[in-house]
Amino acid sequence: MALIPVTDRIALDEAELDFSFVRASGPGGQNVNKVSTAVQLRFDLRNSPSIPASVRMRMVRIAGRKLTDDGVLVIDARRHRSQERNREEAVERLLEMIREAAVPPTPRRPTRPTLASKKRRLEAKGRRSGVKRMRGSVGGDES
Helix, strand or coil: CCEEECCCCCEEEHHHEEEEEECCCCCCCCHHHHCCCEEEEEEECCCCCCCCHHHHHHHHHHHHHHECCCCEEEEEECCCCCHHHHHHHHHHHHHHHHHHHHCCCCCCCCCCCCHHHHHHHHHHHHHHHHHHHCCCCCCCCCC
16 A cells, blocks of 8 residues: 655545556557556545545546546556556656646635726726717707
């Protein structure tokens, strides 16, 4: 049971990661037809005891289409020609995603409008009001 450090507070158990290897497309000559070098990493995000609830919620948003309906995160890595390098890349991409989700968003602090912006708004309202006032019916002789 090896733990993979993610942040100073989060560590993943390597047993939670499920790897499957498939044949990759692309360059590689005959090797690409014989060896299963592409890696598919599956991580059960919904049931993982390693991920805190707040991080899990942000992970769901970050993962997007990589997350299945069952809450399993699927990462494909097929860039390299060796199985081991693709496996390392898939794990690194998962860790990077968790690190990104571990940073809580900074809350928005509402600011008050400046005096100049208030004046600009009121002047614009006045101009628009004048344009609309001029659109009325023309008062001519009514016979």
